[in-house]
Amino acid sequence: MYLALFLFPWMLMYALSTLVMNHRAYFVERYGTGAIPFEAERAITYDGVFTENADLRTISQQILASLDLDGAHSVNHRKDGSIVINRNDLTTPRRLTYSPTDRTVVIERMVHRPNAFLERFHRRRGYAAGYRLDTIWAVSVDLVIVAMVFWVASGLWMWWEMKVTRRLGLSALILGAATFGFYLMTL
Amino acid sequence: MTFAHLNRRVHLYLGLALLPWFFMYGISSIPFAHTPFFDARDAARKLPLWTLRMDRPIDMDVPGPEAPVTEQRAFGAALLSAAGIEGTSFGVYRQSDSQINVYSYSFWNSAQLKYFIPEKRFTVEDRRFRWDHFLTGMHARGGFENESALARSWSIVVDLVSVAMIVWIASGLYMWWGLPGHRRWGWIAILAGTMSFLVFTWRL
Numbered sequence: 001m002y003l004a005l006f007l008f009p010w011m012l013m014y015a016l017s018t019l020v021m022n023h024r025a026y027f028v029e030r031y032g033t034g035a036i037p038f039e040a041e042r043a044i045t046y047d048g049v050f051t052e053n054a055d056l057r058t059i060s061q062q063i064l065a066s067l068d069l070d071g072a073h074s075v076n077h078r079k080d081g082s083i084v085i086n087r088n089d090l091t092t093p094r095r096l097t098y099s100p101t102d103r104t105v106v107i108e109r110m111v112h113r114p115n116a117f118l119e120r121f122h123r124r125r126g127y128a129a130g131y132r133l134d135t136i137w138a139v140s141v142d143l144v145i146v147a148m149v150f151w152v153a154s155g156l157w158m159w160w161e162m163k164v165t166r167r168l169g170l171s172a173l174i175l176g177a178a179t180f181g182f183y184l185m186t187l
Numbered sequence: 188m189t190f191a192h193l194n195r196r197v198h199l200y201l202g203l204a205l206l207p208w209f210f211m212y213g214i215s216s217i218p219f220a221h222t223p224f225f226d227a228r229d230a231a232r233k234l235p236l237w238t239l240r241m242d243r244p245i246d247m248d249v250p251g252p253e254a255p256v257t258e259q260r261a262f263g264a265a266l267l268s269a270a271g272i273e274g275t276s277f278g279v280y281r282q283s284d285s286q287i288n289v290y291s292y293s294f295w296n297s298a299q300l301k302y303f304i305p306e307k308r309f310t311v312e313d314r315r316f317r318w319d320h321f322l323t324g325m326h327a328r329g330g331f332e333n334e335s336a337l338a339r340s341w342s343i344v345v346d347l348v349s350v351a352m353i354v355w356i357a358s359g360l361y362m363w364w365g366l367p368g369h370r371r372w373g374w375i376a377i378l379a380g381t382m383s384f385l386v387f388t389w390r391l
Contacts, residue, residue, distance in 0.1 A: 001363060005376035008356050009384035015352035022329040022345050071391070090391045124391065125220045137387055141220050148213030155202050165199060172203040180207035183341055187276070187294055187328075 017122035020115045027115045038108035060085045072129040198358040208348045215326035218319035225319040241311040263289040270311045276333045
């Protein structure tokens with residue numbers, strides 16, 4: 001019970017985001033196809049100095065830290081020499097474009113869409129981001145997985161302990177398992 | 188029957204009927220959460236993921252990039268038919284100006300078809316079965332884009348499971364509140380969970 005009470009925000013988020021993802025066609029109709037657009041936030045001149053032979057990751061971390069935006073991100077080099085940092089912020093994803101020639105950083109934020117926010121939450125996982133908070137989040141996702149398997153086992157045990165519900169419960173269980181088995185064979 | 192009784196029964200029977208889905212979503216989250224581990228394990232086997240089944244010329248009317256989804260899907264269905272693939276779910280994706288990909292998917296088999304527009308040629312590749320892909324494929328399955336009634340009925344069940352999760356939360360909270368001896372520790376668990384979640388929302 002306490003595990004469920006602790007994890008209820010995660011379960012609510014996964015339920016709502018699944019509904020949104022299952023009805024993606026509705027949102028495509030509403031917002032159109034293609035990537036979510038970015039809108040300009042600000043542009044600054046970057047005064048920082050990079051160490052010689054600094055790799056892309058070092059540069060991106062230094063820029064993000066100086067703007068108080070450090071966190072999970074990806075970085076790549078454009079053909080024109082500019083460096084593009086995609087900061088995977090849950091609420092406000094940002095794109096930072098650093099031009100070494102004029103030392104400017106253009107900061108853009110992704111247009112807010114509630115369905116995209118939920119989808120980002122749903123998809124956030126893994127231990128590869130290299131940031132402590134992301135690792136803790138990944139642990140919490142693992143905890144949700146363990147909890148879901150535990151709830152299945154403990155739920156079955158609690159049901160079996162209530163003799164009065166065994167008959168109807170078994171019917172529900174068989175109906176569900178048969179339907180699932182049917183989908184497994186045919187889909 | 189009191190509301191408390193009804194609440195307990197709904198919580199229980201809904202849980203038992205949807206147990207296979209709930210269990211599947213739990214188990215299939217493992218390969219999603221630990222993708223590098225499963226990929227490295229598979230890479231060590233040194234087996235190709237895709238095997239070419241067919242490579243042949245075919246002249247087809249190609250829908251433009253701005254064509255409606257129905258036209259794109261009709262093209263995908265025609266290409267699948269030419270490859271002898273029937274009855275699977277599929278998606279159509281314009282890879283570039285010169286290539287359209289069609290992904291055909293069932294729980295047990297997947298194939299990708301590539302149509303090369305200038306060459307009027309297409310290839311069919313089968314994906315090797317992997318248990319982690321089987322689970323993640325089942326996890327990610329949903330949406331109402333596919334025309335098949337069976338595929339749509341699965342998506343309705345996905346909706347049902349999502350709504351059931353909200354019902355379990357609400358009915359669970361109601362049951363907890365009915366146990367005065369557990370309120371104090373329950374509040375602590377709720378507050379700790381909510382606060383942690385808000386920190387993640389704010390800082391991630």
